[in-house]
Amino acid sequence: MSSGAAAVQAAQGRPRLTPGSPLRRVRKYFAVARMGFATATAYRKEYMLRSVFLVLILYVFTVLWRAVYSTTGTAVIEGFSLRDMVWYLVITESIVFSRPRLASRIDEEVKSGTLAYTLVRPYSYMLFHYAHTLGESAARGLMSFLVGGAAVTTIVGPPPFALANAGVFVVALWLGATIDFLMTFSVGLLAFWVEETSPFVLIHDRLLMLLGGMMLPLEIFPPLLRSIAGWLPMSMVLYAPARLLVGGGDLLPGRVFVIQAAWVLLAGAISVAIFRAGAKRVTVHGG
Amino acid sequence: MAARVPAAPVGGATKRLLGHLRLLRAYLGANLSMAMEYRAAFFAQVFGMMLNNSLWLAYWVLFFHRFPVVRGWEREDVLMLWAVIATGFGLATVLFGAWRTLARLIAEGQLDYYLVLPKSPLWHALMTRASPSSWGDLVFGLAVFAVWGAPTWPRAALFAVSALACGAILLGSGIVYNSLAFFVGHAEALALQMENAVIHFSTYPGAIFGGAARLLLFTVVPAGFINHLPVAVLRHADLGFMAFAALAAAAWIIGGQLLFRAGLRRYESGNLIGPRM
Numbered sequence: 001m002s003s004g005a006a007a008v009q010a011a012q013g014r015p016r017l018t019p020g021s022p023l024r025r026v027r028k029y030f031a032v033a034r035m036g037f038a039t040a041t042a043y044r045k046e047y048m049l050r051s052v053f054l055v056l057i058l059y060v061f062t063v064l065w066r067a068v069y070s071t072t073g074t075a076v077i078e079g080f081s082l083r084d085m086v087w088y089l090v091i092t093e094s095i096v097f098s099r100p101r102l103a104s105r106i107d108e109e110v111k112s113g114t115l116a117y118t119l120v121r122p123y124s125y126m127l128f129h130y131a132h133t134l135g136e137s138a139a140r141g142l143m144s145f146l147v148g149g150a151a152v153t154t155i156v157g158p159p160p161f162a163l164a165n166a167g168v169f170v171v172a173l174w175l176g177a178t179i180d181f182l183m184t185f186s187v188g189l190l191a192f193w194v195e196e197t198s199p200f201v202l203i204h205d206r207l208l209m210l211l212g213g214m215m216l217p218l219e220i221f222p223p224l225l226r227s228i229a230g231w232l233p234m235s236m237v238l239y240a241p242a243r244l245l246v247g248g249g250d251l252l253p254g255r256v257f258v259i260q261a262a263w264v265l266l267a268g269a270i271s272v273a274i275f276r277a278g279a280k281r282v283t284v285h286g287g
Numbered sequence: 288m289a290a291r292v293p294a295a296p297v298g299g300a301t302k303r304l305l306g307h308l309r310l311l312r313a314y315l316g317a318n319l320s321m322a323m324e325y326r327a328a329f330f331a332q333v334f335g336m337m338l339n340n341s342l343w344l345a346y347w348v349l350f351f352h353r354f355p356v357v358r359g360w361e362r363e364d365v366l367m368l369w370a371v372i373a374t375g376f377g378l379a380t381v382l383f384g385a386w387r388t389l390a391r392l393i394a395e396g397q398l399d400y401y402l403v404l405p406k407s408p409l410w411h412a413l414m415t416r417a418s419p420s421s422w423g424d425l426v427f428g429l430a431v432f433a434v435w436g437a438p439t440w441p442r443a444a445l446f447a448v449s450a451l452a453c454g455a456i457l458l459g460s461g462i463v464y465n466s467l468a469f470f471v472g473h474a475e476a477l478a479l480q481m482e483n484a485v486i487h488f489s490t491y492p493g494a495i496f497g498g499a500a501r502l503l504l505f506t507v508v509p510a511g512f513i514n515h516l517p518v519a520v521l522r523h524a525d526l527g528f529m530a531f532a533a534l535a536a537a538a539w540i541i542g543g544q545l546l547f548r549a550g551l552r553r554y555e556s557g558n559l560i561g562p563r564m
Contacts, residue, residue: 049476056484059500060491067358067495196328199335206342215346220353 028123029131036135040100040143047140051147054097058148061089061215062155078219079248083156085217090148091242092214095173098141099180102133103201106188116282126185126275133181134174161245168253169245175260176237180208182267183233189271192278213239219249233263310406311382311414318384318417329419336423337430340373343490344431358494360518363435365492367517370431371446372489375453375513377425379461383413384421386458389465390478396556409462409547442521448529449516452536453489456509459539460485462547469550481508489513509535 040047069075069082080088106129109115118125149159187204191197209215212234218226229235240256243249322329344366351362379386392398392412401408432438432446464478471477488496488510496504496511504511512532519528 046476049480053480053483053487056487060487063495063497063500064357064491067492068354071357072354194327194331195325196331199331199338202335202339203342206339210342210346210349216349221349222352225349 029127032123032128032131033135033138036132036137037139038135039132040136040139044143047143048147050097051144054093054144054148055151057093058086058090058152059155062086062152065089078217080217080219080246081160083160084246084248086152086156087149087159087161088217088242088246089215090145090152091245092212092238094141094144094148095176095238095241096209096214097144098137099184100133100136100140102129102181102184103188103197103204105129106185107191107197107201110189110191110278119279119282126271129185130178130181134177137177161247165245165247168256169241172236172241172244172253172256172260175257175264176241179233179260179263179267180237182264182271186267186271186274189274189278192281208234208237211235212237213242217243231259233267236260236263307406307410310411314414315382315417318415322417322419332420333423333426336420337427340369340424340427344369357492360492360494364517364522366431366435367446367521368490368492368514370428370436371449371453371516371521372428372486372513373424373431374428374446374450375455376457376486377421377423377428377454378450379454379458380421381417381425383410383458384416384418385413386461386465387418387479387482388416389413389462390468390473390475393465393468393550393554394473394475396554398551398554399556408551409544413462436521441524445520445524445529448533449520452529452532453513453516455536456512456532456539457482457485457489459536459541459543460509462543463539466543466546466550469547469553484508485510485513493518505535509539512536 065082065085069077075081077085109118115125118128153159183204184201187200188197190200194200211229211232213229218229218235218239221229229239236256236259240251240260243251244253244256347365347369348362351357351365355361385392389412398408398412401411404411428450432443436442436446438446461478461482464481465474467478468474485508488504488508491514493504493511493514496514501511504514512535515528516532519525520532
C-alpha cells in the first residue's frame with residue numbers, strides 16, 4: 001500500500017494496516033475463522049444427518065437418567081433435577097459434536113507433506129488452524145445446540161438456566177475450546193514421529209468424554225476422583241462451561257477462568273514446542 | 288451393465304459352504320499378514336481400541352458405583368454386555384470387515400470383480416477387508432468375560448452363543464442397511480447412521496427402554512436382542528430368549544442376503560479399471 005493511499009485511509013478514520021500490524025493480523029485470522037464457519041454451514045445436509053445421531057444419544061441419556069431418578073426415588077441428585085441433568089448433557093454433547101476432526105487433518109497434512117507448503121505462507125500454521133477450528137466449532141456447536149435443545153424441550157421441557165449465566169458461559173466455552181484445540185493439535189502433530197495417530201486420537205477423545213464429564217457431571221464421581229478431575233484440562237473443556245450455564249453448583253467463574261488460563265499457557269507452550277521440534281523434521285524435495 | 292445373478296446349483300450346499308470357509312480362512316490369513324506389514328501401527332490400533340473400550344467400562348463402573356442398581360441391572364450385567372458386544376462386533380469385523388463399506392462398493396459399482404468369480408459375491412466382498420482395531424475389540428471382549436464373567440464351561444457356552452448371535456445381528460442388519468444402496472443410490476451415510484444406532488442402543492441396559500422404543504429395538508434397529516442378552520442369558524440362563532435371539536440373528540442374515548440378491552438385479556457397473564493387490 002502506498003503512503004498516499006494510507007494517508008487517504010487514515011483521513012477517512014480507518015486504522016492503518018501495515019503488513020505486520022497487530023490489527024491486520026487479527027483481521028486475517030478473523031477472516032480464517034469466518035471461512036471455518038462458512039465451511040461448516042456449507043455442509044448443512046450432512047450435518048443434519050449427524051444431528052439425528054445427537055438426538056438419538058440425547059434420547060438414550062434421557063431414558064437412562066429417567067430410570068435412575070425413578071429407581072432412586074429422588075427428584076434431585078447432587079443438585080441436578082432430571083431437567084438440569086438432561087440440559088447439562090445437551091451442552092456437553094453439543095460441545096463434543098462441535099469438534100472438527102482436527103487431529104486427523106493435521107496428521108494428514110504432516111504425512112502428505114502439505115504442511116511443507118503451508119509453512120511458507122504468510123500466516124502462522126498454528127493460528128490458522130486455531131481460527132479455522134474456532135469458526136467451524138461455532139457453527140457446528142450452534143446447530144447441535146439448536147437441534148438437541150429442540151429435541152429435549154419436547155421431552156423434559158425448556159432450558160432451566162438463567163440468561164445471566166450466558167456471559168460467563170461464553171468466556172468459559174472459548175477458553176475451553178482453546179485448551180481443546182491445543183491438546184488436539186498436539187495429538188495430530190505426533191504424526192511427525194509415529195505411523196498411526198488414530199489410537200492417540202481415540203484415547204484423547206475417550207479421556208475427554210470420561211474425565212471431562214461429558215456423560216456424567218463431576219458431582220457423580222467418587223470424591224477423590226472428582227477433586228482430581230476438577231483440576232484437569234478435560235473438565236475445563238466440557239464440565240466447567242456446562243455447569244456454569246446450568247448453574248446451581250458451587251463452581252466459581254473466577255476460579256474456572258484462572259484454571260483455564262493456566263492450562264491455555266501450559267498446553268500452548270507444549271504445542272509450540274512439539275510443533276517446532278516436528279517442523280525441524282520437515283524436508284522439502286522440490287515438487 | 289445390468290448384472291445377471293448366477294443361479295445357485297441345486298445340491299452340494301455343504302461343499303459350497305466348505306469352499307466359502309476355506310476362502311474365509313485364506314482371506315483371514317492374508318488380511319492379518321497385510322496388517323502385520325505395518326506391525327507397530329497394527330499393535331497401536333489393537334491396544335488403542337482395547338484402551339478405548341476400557342474407558343467406556345470405566346464410565347459404567349463410575350455410574351454403578353453411584354447408582355448400584357438401575358431397573359434391575361447391576362455393574363456385572365453391563366460388564367457382560369460389553370464383553371458380548373465387543374466379542375460379537377470384533378468377530379464380525381475381523382471375518383467380514385467390508386460390511387461397513389458395502390454401500391460405497393455398491394454405489395460406486397465396484398462389485399464387478401466378485402460377480403465373475405464362483406463364490407457368493409456378497410460373502411466374498413465382505414471377506415476382503417478386516418479392520419486391525421477389530422482385533423482389539425475381540426481380545427477385549429474375551430478378556431472381560433475371562434476376568435469378570437465367572438467363566439465355567441456352561442457359562443462359556445452361553446457367552447459364545449450370545450456373542451455369535453450379537454455378531455450375526457450386527458452383521459445381518461449392516462448388510463440390510465448397506466444393501467439399500469442398490470435402491471436409493473448413495474446410502475453410505477444412512478447405513479452408517481443406522482449401524483451406529485444399533486451399536487449405540489446395544490451398549491445400554493435393555494431394561495431402560497419401554498413403549499415404542501422397545502418395539503423399535505426389536506424390529507428396525509435390532510439392538511433389543513443384544514442388550515437383553517446379559518441379564519436374560521448370562522444371569523438367568525434363559526434358553527428361550529437365547530433361542531429367540533439366535534432366530535433373530537438368522538433372520539437378519541437371511542434377510543440381508545435376500546435383499547442383497549434382489550438388489551443385485553438392479554446393480555450397474557462403474558466400469559472401473561484398476562489393479563487389485
